[in-house]
Amino acid sequence: MAKVTKMPGRMCRFYVNGRCLYEEMLNPGYNREWRCRVLNDLEGEYDKLLLQADNFHLDEQAFRDLWEQRIEEHLKSTVVCRKMVPCDEEDDPFCGALHDEICLFEQPKCEGVCNFFKPRKDEIFIKKTD
Structure with missing residues (x-):
């Protein structure tokens, strides 16, 4: 007997690179556990730098230079993410899994086409009739 398998969910609006984003799209940003750890760490670094810049009355250019330096240092030394996927695209500078x-x-x-399956909006072609 042949095994019946589900169809792949690639045409579903919740499908991204083999993952289902249904729960995230129901309530975007609610589950902070799903947020990128690298971005969370960088946000904390940015907040610290803002306080320091304010205390030392740094101008915008000095702040920008320090921030770029901190990003480089942070990504080289303290980032420990076993899930990080190198990415060459400009849109996702840190990780391909972002x-x-x-x-x-x-x-x-x-897991394939399921009860939550919804076709991608950009994949639906409706022919207009007059």
């Missing part, structure tokens, strides 16, 4: 500030590896794998 999607709208969440880590795709924190999302459940897409």
Whole structure:
């Protein structure tokens, strides 16, 4: 007997790189556990630098230079993310698993077409009639 398998969910609006974003799209940003750890750390570093810049009355250019230096130092030394995927695209400078500030590896794998399946909006072609 042949085994019946589900169809892949690639045409679903919740599907991104083999992961299901249904739960995230229900309430975006609610589950902070899914957020990228690297971005969380950098946000904390940015807040610290803002306080320091304010205390030392740094101008905008000095702040920008310090921030770029801190990003480089931070990414070289303290970032420990076993899930980090190198990415050459300009849109995702830190990691290929980053999607709208969440880590795709924190999302459940897409098991195929399921009860939550919704076609992608950009994939629906409706022919207009007059």
